[in-house]
Amino acid sequence: MHLPIVLVVLIIMMASLGKASAHELPQYCETSCGNVSITFPFGSGPGCYYSDEFRVTCNRSHSDGPTLLLRASNIVITNLSISTGEIEVTSYVAHDCYDSNGLRDENTSNDPSFTLMYFQVSTKNRFVAIGCNADANILGSRGDESYGTGCISVCDNTSSITNGSCSGIGCCEVKIPEGIGAFNLSVSNFFNHTSDVLDFNPCSHAFVVNQEYNYFNFSSTNLQNFQSIKEMPMLLDWAIGNETCEIASQDTKNFLCKGNSECIEEYAGPGYRCRCKQGYAGNPYLKDNCTNINECQLEGIDVCLHKCEDTIGNYTCSCPRGYSGDGRKYGSGCTVKQSFVIMISICTSVAGLFLLLLFTWIYLGLKRHKNLILREKFFKQNGGIMLQQRISGVGGSQIQAKLYTVEELEKATNNYDQSRIIGKGGYGTVFKGILPDDKIVAIKQSRIADQTQTQTQVDQFINEVLILSQINHRNVVKLIGCCLETEVPSLVYEFIPNGTLFDHIHNECKSKAITWDIRLRIATETAGALSYLHFAASVPIIHRDVKPMNILIDSCYAAKVADFGASKLIPMDQNELATMVQGTLGYLDPEYFHTGQLTEKSDVYSFGVVLVELLTGKKIVDFSKPEKERHLTKSFIASLENGILLEVLDENLQLKEVPHDIVLVSRLAQRCLHVKGDERPTMKEVALELEGISALMIDRHPWVKSTSNEEATEYLLNGPSEDSEDTDDADTSPNAFFSIICMPKITPMTGRRYR
Structure with a gap:
């Protein structure tokens, strides 16, 4: 045989071994190099790889130990993945450094290149530049098209830098577009490095890095010591050939997705990838290598609620007796069968009914006995x-x-x-x-x-x-x-249906409905009730908590004094009683507060506060106001003495001037609010005076039309009104009207001073 013919035959045999099909993987193929696993379609020996672009070389003499290289090049592979169709390789870092004199170091590499024919740079990578005045660029190609982009990083000092952020201050980054197969990096400085910058940033750097797992996290320290970094991890995408699944599958001899594997096209580049079908695991590029997964025996996976049985490419679950369903933990689960439910229900019902009757009988007997004991205990308690x-x-x-x-x-x-x-x-x-x-x-x-x-x-x-x-x-x-x-x-x-006096005074809608006539009648009736408690009850009673909240209003606007929880009975032979001070802020008698001696005049003071509240329509104590204006009684008395009473009266009374009867009630309230109890009138005197003021307002009495206040007073002295006899403690003595007789002549006022 001639020598040329032998060479041709050898070349053909080597080519056939270099493009081995999934059926013919030799047993001598290397499976690892250092810490990197070598998996078909990648391989390092004849017949161990699918085609030349998947050929790898293990350099066992490398200074860092066994190193896997792509196609005998200087591209180092750090990881191979057939499940994602990616390989992780190292890419060079471009540096542009300056010496202590601010001169550029010509020995630094600022334009490394990376060239591939059958692989593409993954979009999971980022192009990153580091420096305080770095101008970095990446120039690449996508088939016959050129691509270029870059970014600028600036900073004045490290204090303006945010660690972990590549936003342009000390560090910048841009995305890598799809389909890049080759690129060049360049980095330069757009300002000369001065001594103050050289202290913390002698170099600028540019590189492509895999950011899927945050391989690079920028820190201000990178500005000073990154020049020692020569390489960074980068991801490459790979696939089989340049044809789609549909076209490649027509070549049944060389098509790799066979047996229990399937062809997928879930990426943007050319070619196809293989994947084991659901329920199978293994290398989908090798024939019959995708084998069944026993889901029932996988550690850490609980797929069934009861019992699991493995099947080819799948698994089945069963339910316990009396239950039905697919039995899967994340499926329809197991539900009780209707017949089983009925049987269990009948048995449970019979047993439950018996126990219920038994426990009910015991419970009722014990409860009856316990209730008798408890009621007797509570009665004493x-x-x-x-x-x-x-x-x-x-x-x-x-x-x-x-x-x-x-x-x-x-x-x-x-x-x-x-x-x-x-x-x-x-x-x-x-x-x-x-x-x-x-x-x-x-x-x-x-x-x-x-x-x-x-x-x-x-x-x-x-x-x-x-x-x-x-x-x-x-x-x-x-x-x-x-x-x-x-x-x-x-x-x-x-039951008193119309709420409390407090509601009617301070509710905007209700306050408009209670005219001055109604307010005066409420005050008169309340005073009559308190007078009865002080003077007509079998044992004198001091209410001790007179306030609008404790005066109820019925449907006819009649007053009802309520809440006697704090009240005290005063023996007939005593005028005062020493007690623990009790009452409501604003309504509490100051003399009682300081001495602890409770007298009937304590109720008189509280009632005086109620009169002020009826006249002004304002709350007695308001902490939102300045300290001098917080207590309404003080400002009320001051306005009365200064002749500006109209300014503090309730706006809902709609008064343009102060009527004579309101002045009389205001003067009465002032006397009730004297600090010393001896200077206050009794509740009987207050009630009779209010009845007299009410009588002055009744138009049907002829003396009301008299223009002289003295005539009205004379009429009251000679014949009191019938309304003053509503209670058992009514007193028709002229002395009861002493305060009215002693009042100076008062004319209606319009905000002017009066005396």
């Missing part, structure tokens, strides 16, 4: 025995109120539903209740916060029962009954 003793100790008076059971009050309030709450105070919560006879009542549930206050609050509760049981006045809220059988005792009152 809530002062039932104390109430009986105190009733017998005040002259044998009997409580006329009804004792209600727990069930009656729970039914009346719908188990004390929150929607039934109509008010809350310092001594309890008030619910709206409906009794079996459809009578609407107000049920006050006493407030017991903790054991340290229990005895005090029980005393207040019993005190309120005792006081209300002795009061029979049309302007005092009526006690209907009480309940002592629960942990929290309750009182049952008549």
Whole structure:
């Protein structure tokens, strides 16, 4: 045989081995080089790689140890991946450095190149430049097209740099477009390096780097010591050939995606890639290398709810007995069969019914016994025995109120539903209740916060029962009954439907509806009720918490004094009583506050504050105002003394000048607010004076039309009005009107001073 013919045959044989199909992978092929695995279609020996572009060489004499090179070039491969179709290689870094004199170092490399024929630079890479006046560029090619881009990085000092950010200050970056197969890097400085810059930035640098796993994270220290870095990791995309899956699959001999692998085109470059089908794992480029995965035995994977059975390319799950479904943890799961449910339900129902009857019988018996013990305990705890003793100790008076059971009050309030709450105070919560006879009542549930206050609050509760049981006045809220059988005792009152005086004064809509006539009548009725408590009750009673919140208004705008939780009974032989100071800020008698001596004049002071509130329509204490204006009573008295009363009166009264009767009420309020109790009128005098002022306003009396105030006073002295006899404590003595007689002649005012 001639020599040329032998050479031709050898060349043909070598070519056939260099492009081995998936059927013919020799056993002697290297599988690793250093820490890098070598997997077909890559290989290093004849027949071990698919085509020449996938040929690799293992340099075992490299100073850093065995190094895998692409096609015997200087391109170092650091990782091969057949699942993603990528290889990680090292790319050069371009440097442009200056010496201590600010002169460029000609030995630095500022234009490294990277050339590939069958691979493309992955878009997961970034082109990065580092430096304080760096001008970096990348020039590349995409087939027959050229590509170029770059970025500029500037900075004056390291303090302006943000670590981890490549936004242009000390570091800049741009994306790599698709399809780049070759490129050149260049970097230069657009300003000469001066000594102050050289201290922290002697060089500028440019490189392409894989940023998928944050291989590079910029730091200000890179400006000074990055010149020692020669290479950076970069990703390359690869695929088989240049044809699509559809065209390549027609060549059945050389098409690699066979057996349990499938062809995919999920990237922008030319050629095709192979992938094992779902349920299989292995190298999809080798025939029959994609083998079945046993999902049931994979560590850390719990795919079934009950039992798992592996199948070819998949798995099946089964459910326990009595359940149906696919049994998969992330599928429809397992559900109970209807027949099984019925059987279990019947057995459970029979057993449950028996146990229910047994436990119900035991529970009801124990509950009945426990309730009897609890009711007796609560009756004693809530002062039932104390109430009986105190009733017998005040002259044998009997409580006329009804004792209600727990069930009656729970039914009346719908188990004390929150929607039934109509008010809350310092001594309890008030619910709206409906009794079996459809009578609407107000049920006050006493407030017991903790054991340290229990005895005090029980005393207040019993005190309120005792006081209300002795009061029979049309302007005092009526006690209907009480309940002592629960942990929290309750009182049952008549229901007053129109809210509190506080609501009517300070609610903008309601305040317009209560004219001065109505306000005066409310004040008169309230004064009459307090006068009754002080002088007509069998044992004098001091309310101790007179304020608009404790004055209820019915549908006819009649006043009802309520909330006697803080009230005190005053023995007949005593004029004052030493007690712990108790009341509401703004309404509290200052003399009582400082001395602790409670007298009937304490209620007079509080009522004077109520009069001021009725006249002005403002809150007594307002901390949002300056300190001098926070207390309304002070500014009210000052306006009265300075003749500018009109300025503080309620705007809803719509007054252009101050009527004579308002001046009289204002003067009365002033006397009630004297600091010394001895200088205040009694509640009886206040009530009678208000009745006299009310009588002056009744147009049907002929003396109202008199132009002389003295004539009106004379009429009052000779014959008081019938309205002054509404209560048992009415007094027709001329002395009752002493304050009116002593008043100087007062003319209506329009904001001017008067005397």
